[in-house]
Amino acid sequence: xxxxxxxxxxxxxxxxxxxxxxxxxxxxxxxxxxxxxxxxxxxxxxxxxxxxxxxxxxxxxxxxxxxxxxxxxxxxxxxxxxxxxxxxxxxxxxxxxxxxxxxxxxxxxxxxxxxxxxxxxxxxxxxxxxxxxxxxxxxxxxxxxxxxxxxxxxxxxxxxxxxxxxxxxxxxxxxxxxxxxxxxxxxxxxxxxxxxxxxxxxxxxxxxxxxxxxxxxxxxxxxxxxxxxxxxxxxxxxxxxxxxxxxxxxxxxxxxxxxxxxxxxxxxxxxxxxxxxxxxxxx
Numbered sequence: 001x002x003x004x005x006x007x008x009x010x011x012x013x014x015x016x017x018x019x020x021x022x023x024x025x026x027x028x029x030x031x032x033x034x035x036x037x038x039x040x041x042x043x044x045x046x047x048x049x050x051x052x053x054x055x056x057x058x059x060x061x062x063x064x065x066x067x068x069x070x071x072x073x074x075x076x077x078x079x080x081x082x083x084x085x086x087x088x089x090x091x092x093x094x095x096x097x098x099x100x101x102x103x104x105x106x107x108x109x110x111x112x113x114x115x116x117x118x119x120x121x122x123x124x125x126x127x128x129x130x131x132x133x134x135x136x137x138x139x140x141x142x143x144x145x146x147x148x149x150x151x152x153x154x155x156x157x158x159x160x161x162x163x164x165x166x167x168x169x170x171x172x173x174x175x176x177x178x179x180x181x182x183x184x185x186x187x188x189x190x191x192x193x194x195x196x197x198x199x200x201x202x203x204x205x206x207x208x209x210x211x212x213x214x215x216x217x218x219x220x221x222x223x224x225x226x227x228x229x230x231x232x233x234x235x236x237x238x239x240x241x242x243x244x245x246x247x248x249x250x251x252x253x254x255x256x257x258x259x260x261x262x263x264x265x266x267x268x269x270x271x272x273x274x275x276x277x278x279x280x281x282x283x
Contacts, residue, residue, distance in 0.1 A: 044084040044091070052091060054081030059093060059102075075107035076100050078121075085125040085133075092133070092145070094122035099135065099150060110150050112137055122150075124163065128184075129170020136161050142187055153187050165205040165213075175202035175215060181232075194225060196232040204247050208268055214255065216244045222257060236266060236273065 042054040053060040058071035058079045070076050078097030085092040093100040097119045098111030111119040122143075124136035135143040135150065139160045142153045159176040164184070166172050172184040173192060179200040182189035200223070204216040213225035214235075221237030221244055236257075246258035249268075257264040266273045 041081055042083045044086065046086060046091070047089075052084045054084050054093070056080050059084075070102075070107075072097075075109070076102075077107070077109040077111065078119075080121075082121070082123050083125050087133070092125050094125050094135070096121040098122060099145060110145070112143060112150050112152050114138070123161065126164045126166055126172060128166065128172060134164075134172070134184075136164065142184075156184075156187075156189050157182075162202055163204045165207055167207050168211050173205055173207075173213070175205045177201045177203070177218070179217075181205070181215070193230070194232050195230060196223065198234075203245055206247050206249065208249050208255065209253055210268075212268065214247055214268075216247045216257065218243050218245075220244075222247065222255075236264075236271060238264075238273075 041056065044052045046052060049064075051062040053062065056079070058069055059076055059081050060070075061068045071079050076093065076095065077100040078095030080096035081093055082096070083094040085094075087101065089103070091100075091102045093102060093107075098109055099122045101108045101110070114120050120138040120141070122135050122137055123139055125145075126134050128134055133145040135145055136156075137143045137150075137152065140155055140157055142156050143150050144153060145151075156174075157176065159178045159180060161174055162177050163175045164172050174182045174184055174189060176182075179196075179202055181192045181194050181202070183192050184190075198217075198220060200215075200220055201218040202215055203218050206214050208214060213232075215223045215225075215232060217223060220234065221241055222235045223232040224235040225231075226233050241257070241259045241264060244257060244259050248256050250256060253268065254265050255268050257266070264273055
């Protein structure tokens with residue numbers, strides 16, 4: 001799932017506290033500034049405050065001053081980075097050529113091969129209630145990583161899995177681009193029973209601090225789960241948002257949305273929107 005290069009702008013604001021009422025200062029960083037590639041797929045702020053950015057051209061780290069880039073030439077399994085996951089003092093990095101474990105100095109790579117002997121892409125990484133590291137492999141398969149290797153558990157679905165979020169009880173929720181939401185139980189997908197009206201193509205899912213469920217739809221904006229009715233209901237859908245790719249919650253509780261037309265920030269309590277897609281201060 002590709003985010004446009006401007007989505008990196010929202011990454012930079014996670015380095016410090018936010019308040020919805022304050023004025024935001026944005027800096028735009030591109031390849032010319034040291035970023036590995038301008039198409040940003042994912043990001044992670046590690047325990048030391050560094051930003052790790054997964055791009056279509058490798059892995060970048062940013063300490064607030066400068067970028068350090070890593071690619072297959074440095075030992076990374078693949079240059080297309082789909083997800084970054086904190087794993088103790090190391091990072092797990094999902095790529096199109098397998099899984100990398102980076103301890104800050106060396107990449108240790110693991111792969112699962114298809115019937116033709118080619119490495120299968122690792123799309124998503126999550127930890128279940130028992131502490132096991134799970135992987136979504138080639139959009140449809142479940143695997144686990146035990147620290148020594150990847151073990152394929154089997155095919156979950158014929159659909160295209162877009163994202164996984166784990167709730168407070170440790171239950172994984174899975175979205176697909178075909179517009180379905182499932183629970184993952186005992187290595188099987190079980191329909192979550194959430195009804196909705198419309199033809200949706202889900203791209204991301206999160207639980208906020210209050211354990212409210214939010215879902216991004218590629219064409220229809222952001223939906224929120226209404227526990228009273230048991231339905232997913234449209235929450236924000238503006239023509240200027242374009243396609244909706246990614247949602248995340250910042251340290252102050254605001255919800256940020258990465259879209260094809262920029263970044264949007266909104267208050268999950270009021271729905272008040274602050275559109276920052278063009279509010280750039282170059283530096």
